[in-house]
Amino acid sequence: MLRFILSRIGMAVPTVFLVAVVVFFLIRLVPGDPAALLLGDMASPESVAALRSDLGLDKNILTQFAIWLTNVFQGDLGTSITTKEPVAHLVIERFKVSAGIVLVAVALASLAAVPAGFIAALRQNSKLDLTLVSVAALLLSIPTFWLGLVILLIFGLKLGWLPVVGYVSVAEDPSRGLLYVLMPILTLFLHEIGVLLRMARASALEVLRLDYITHARAKGLPERTVLWRHVFPNAFAPTLTLIGLVLGNMLGGIAVVETVFTIPGLGRLLVDAIFGRDYPVIQGCLLFIAVIYVLVNLIVDLCYPLFDPRVKIT
Amino acid sequence: MKTLSANAMVGGLFVGAFVIAACIGSVWTPYDPMALDMKARLAGPSIQHLLGADEFGRDVLSRLMLGASASGIVSLATVAIATILGTALGSISGYLGGWTDRVLVAVTNALLAFPGILLALGLLAIFGANKYGIVLALGIAYTPSVARIVRGTVLSLREREFIDASRVSGDSEMYTLLRHILPNCLAPLTVLSTSMFGWTLLSESALSFLGLGVPPPAPTWGNMLAAARPYLAQAAWLAIFPGLCISIVLLGINLLGDALRDRLDPKMRGMQ
Numbered sequence: 001m002l003r004f005i006l007s008r009i010g011m012a013v014p015t016v017f018l019v020a021v022v023v024f025f026l027i028r029l030v031p032g033d034p035a036a037l038l039l040g041d042m043a044s045p046e047s048v049a050a051l052r053s054d055l056g057l058d059k060n061i062l063t064q065f066a067i068w069l070t071n072v073f074q075g076d077l078g079t080s081i082t083t084k085e086p087v088a089h090l091v092i093e094r095f096k097v098s099a100g101i102v103l104v105a106v107a108l109a110s111l112a113a114v115p116a117g118f119i120a121a122l123r124q125n126s127k128l129d130l131t132l133v134s135v136a137a138l139l140l141s142i143p144t145f146w147l148g149l150v151i152l153l154i155f156g157l158k159l160g161w162l163p164v165v166g167y168v169s170v171a172e173d174p175s176r177g178l179l180y181v182l183m184p185i186l187t188l189f190l191h192e193i194g195v196l197l198r199m200a201r202a203s204a205l206e207v208l209r210l211d212y213i214t215h216a217r218a219k220g221l222p223e224r225t226v227l228w229r230h231v232f233p234n235a236f237a238p239t240l241t242l243i244g245l246v247l248g249n250m251l252g253g254i255a256v257v258e259t260v261f262t263i264p265g266l267g268r269l270l271v272d273a274i275f276g277r278d279y280p281v282i283q284g285c286l287l288f289i290a291v292i293y294v295l296v297n298l299i300v301d302l303c304y305p306l307f308d309p310r311v312k313i314t
Numbered sequence: 315m316k317t318l319s320a321n322a323m324v325g326g327l328f329v330g331a332f333v334i335a336a337c338i339g340s341v342w343t344p345y346d347p348m349a350l351d352m353k354a355r356l357a358g359p360s361i362q363h364l365l366g367a368d369e370f371g372r373d374v375l376s377r378l379m380l381g382a383s384a385s386g387i388v389s390l391a392t393v394a395i396a397t398i399l400g401t402a403l404g405s406i407s408g409y410l411g412g413w414t415d416r417v418l419v420a421v422t423n424a425l426l427a428f429p430g431i432l433l434a435l436g437l438l439a440i441f442g443a444n445k446y447g448i449v450l451a452l453g454i455a456y457t458p459s460v461a462r463i464v465r466g467t468v469l470s471l472r473e474r475e476f477i478d479a480s481r482v483s484g485d486s487e488m489y490t491l492l493r494h495i496l497p498n499c500l501a502p503l504t505v506l507s508t509s510m511f512g513w514t515l516l517s518e519s520a521l522s523f524l525g526l527g528v529p530p531p532a533p534t535w536g537n538m539l540a541a542a543r544p545y546l547a548q549a550a551w552l553a554i555f556p557g558l559c560i561s562i563v564l565l566g567i568n569l570l571g572d573a574l575r576d577r578l579d580p581k582m583r584g585m586q
Contacts, residue, residue, distance in 0.1 A: 018424030029440050141565035143516055145523050146539060146557030149546065157547050245429075252432035256520050260543070271524050274439045286428075286436045293429045 005302060012298045019290040020072065024065055027283050037279045040081035072287070078280035080273075087284035090269065095288065098258070098265035100170065101181055102250045105188035110243055113193045117200025117239075118232060121208060132197060139194030144253070148187040148260035155183060167263050184261045188254075192246055199242045204235040237307040244300035248293035322573035328566025336386040339379030347376040347533055356549045366551045368541065374552065377533035378559055384534050388449055389514040393507050395453030400460020401496065401503070407461065408468030409491055418461070425458040431517055435526070443526040452514050463506055467499045501578040508574055512567035519560050535560050 030037060035051040052058060071078075077087035113136075120132040156164040162179055170177030207213065208231060216226045255267030266285060273281035344364075351371035359366045365374040407418040425433060434448075434455040441447035471477060472495075480490045521527040522536025530537050535556040542552035 015423065015427050018420060019427050022424050022428070023436070026436050026440065137568060138565065141568055142561045143519060143557065143564070145520060145536075146553075146560060149539065149543065149553045149557065153546055153550055153553065157550075248429035249431075252429035252435075253520070255435075256523055259524060270435060271526065274435065274443070274526060277439075279439075282436065282439050286432065289432055290428050293432075294427055 004305070008298060008301050012294055015294050016291055019294065020069060020287065021065070023283055023287045023290065024068055026286070027279055028061075030279065037277070038078065038081065040278075077284035077287070080281050081278045082276050082281075087280050090281065091266065091284050091288045094264060094266040094269045095292075096171075097167075097169070097263060098251060098254050098267060101184050101257075101263070101265070102188065102247060102254060104181075105185045106192060106243060106247050106250065108185070109189045109192035109196055109246075110239075112189075113196035114200045114236065114239055116193075117197045117202075118204045118235065120197070120201045121204030121235075122227075124205060129201075133201070136194045136197040136201075139190055140198070141194075142191070143256075144187055144191050145256040145260055147190060148184070148257050151183050151187055152260060165262050167261075180261070180263070184257050184263060187257055187260075188250060192250070195246060196239065196242065200235065200239045203238040204231060207231050207235045233307045237304060240300055240303060240307060244296050247296050248289075251289050251292060319573075321569045325566045325569030325571075325573060328562050329570055332382060332386070332563045332566065335379055336382040339376075339381075340383035343373075343376035343379045345373035345376040347372060347380040348531055349373075356545060356552075358549070359551055365555050366549065368538070368552055369545055369549075374538075374555055377538060378535070378555060381533040381535045381538060381556070382559070384445075384528060384532065385515055385518055388445060388518050388528070388534075389511050391449045392452045392456070392514040392518075393510050395449065396456035396460050396510060397503065397507055399453070400457045401464050401499070403457065404461035404464025405468050405491055405496060405499075408465035409472060409487070409495065415465075419465070422458040422461050422465075425455075426462070428455075431455075431520065434517060434521070438521065438526055443521075443529070445528050448518055448521055448527055452517055456510055456513070459510075460503070460506060463502050464499050467502060468495055471495050471498055505571065505575045505578055508567060508571040512564055512571065515560070515567070516564060 027037075033048070033052075035048045036043065039048055039051060075088050077091065079085070080087055080090060083090070116132055120129040123129050152164060155162045162183055167180050168177045170181060213226060213230055216230050217223070221229075251266065253267070254265060255271045257263075258265040258268040259271070266289065269281065270285040270289075272278075273285065349372065351367070353371065355367065355371045356369060357363055357367040357371070363373050363375070365378065367373055368377070403418055403422075407415045407422075428436070434451045437451035437454055438447055441450050477490060477494055480494050481487075485493070518527055519534065519536030519539070522534045523540045525537075525540060527536055528534045530541065538556040539553060542549070542556070545552055
């Protein structure tokens with residue numbers, strides 16, 4: 001078991017390294033002197049020159065990369081050009097806001113979509129199946145930013161139940177904070193139901209027609225045992241992979257939902273940084289989100305043997 | 315089978331309507347999509363303005379039609395870039411093998427380690443937030459997916475007898491690749507390109523919605539939605555119609571993509 005865990009972690013390390021390489025060189029592709037870019041337009045020539053030697057820009061590019069990587073490992077992602085705050089602090093603070101919304105939305109969507117997908121697969125081509133598949137296809141096709149605007153229009157403006165603009169941290173004021181995150185959670189929840197339901201249904205269908213299911217039925221196991229022991233665990237494994245992918249994709253795509261509901265999350269931080277050409281923040285956000293994505297997939301990989309015995313643990 | 319053909323028909327209908335609207339929109343619109351008319355400011359849907367007018371009195375229907383052609387062109391260009399680059403890299407990687415393959419696979423994996431739209435956002439920071447920036451950023455962001463699929467197909471074909479036959483009969487490597495290997499990648503590429511068209515349309519609207527896409531006053535469905543947000547209370551239709559257009563086209567592409575995959579990949583028939 002330990003060897004399995006270690007080998008999977010070992011596989012994630014090169015990926016994280018490659019991600020760091022891409023993020024580092026991506027920002028280097030921006031035309032202009034990196035030191036001037038990092039300091040912004042208002043910097044004096046002296047401070048630019050000072051940062052140049054600090055960053056080792058006079059040294060070759062590999063040395064520069066090594067210096068940057070060392071800083072990153074020490075938790076130093078640089079300083080924001082616009083707010084002068086440490087990027088690492090900014091990213092973590094904003095991540096807490098986004099992560100709460102994403103986690104709750106994905107958890108609720110999984111709880112609703114996986115059973116619904118399995119039921120649809122068991123009643124393949126029934127009216128219920130067709131309805132569920134159609135609803136999923138529809139939800140999948142509605143962009144989150146429009147779904148968000150429609151939800152805002154209904155619950156915020158027409159019914160007036162929820163606040164339209166602003167944000168209160170759930171940690172500071174749980175009851176009021178909750179009001180501000182309900183609509184974004186509902187938006188992401190509805191969208192992901194579409195994605196996950198299709199996947200759960202497809203993998204259940206695939207498992208249902210395998211020989212060992214026929215065998216289990218033929219040897220006289222009650223249908224309940226067949227389903228709970230043989231169908232559901234095996235059908236859940238691919239869905240679990242997708243849940244991991246969905247979690248990561250949401251972190252990348254949450255900027256639009258945060259824009260609709262004026263929530264100060266990580267996505268909004270990245271977009272504002274792109275607007276403001278705040279390269280240290282752009283770099284920090286890209287690196288952080290990509291590493292989280294790799295970590296989520298690693299965790300999914302580690303959970304895999306719990307559901308799919310075919311994955312060898314050694 | 316009945317539901318399958320229904321999928322293809324409904325999908326084809328929606329996508330067809332989009333293509334027709336985009337084609338007409340690029341040559342003719344009921345009003346000048348850029349013409350300001352303060353008298354019609356925030357006018358609701360009526361006989362004069364079928365889908366209403368926006369905060370500058372511009373005709374929403376005209377802007378949606380022009381936006382359809384803009385989005386269509388951006389998506390086509392993006393899919394073309396990703397398909398050409400991805401096919402070139404994937405086939406070279408799979409066919410040559412060795413160190414070329416190892417390096418290309420490592421780069422592909424690194425790029426695929428970025429979730430969804432994130433890589434495009436990073437690339438946009440370099441290319442700049444405009445029409446060309448979007449095409450380049452999304453095109454490059456989708457290239458790894460194409461490269462991976464093409465490489466897989468090439469690898470599975472490389473050892474087959476008809477490829478050996480082509481080599482033995484004295485065909486050049488290039489000829490073998492173009493004549494015998496790449497045609498076999500067409501089926502998976504068609505399915506992927508269809509989905510990619512949908513992803514691009516969605517991503518382009520999302521980026522324009524964020525203000526990182528095609529800058530106003532040129533209309534796209536995304537920036538029309540973004541402009542509508544402050545007027546949600548007075549003029550809800552400004553937000554309803556562009557979003558409805560995006561959703562209908564995406565639904566059409568998804569249905570069409572499912573139908574295509576069922577046709578080209580019979581193993582998956584009726585699964586999704």
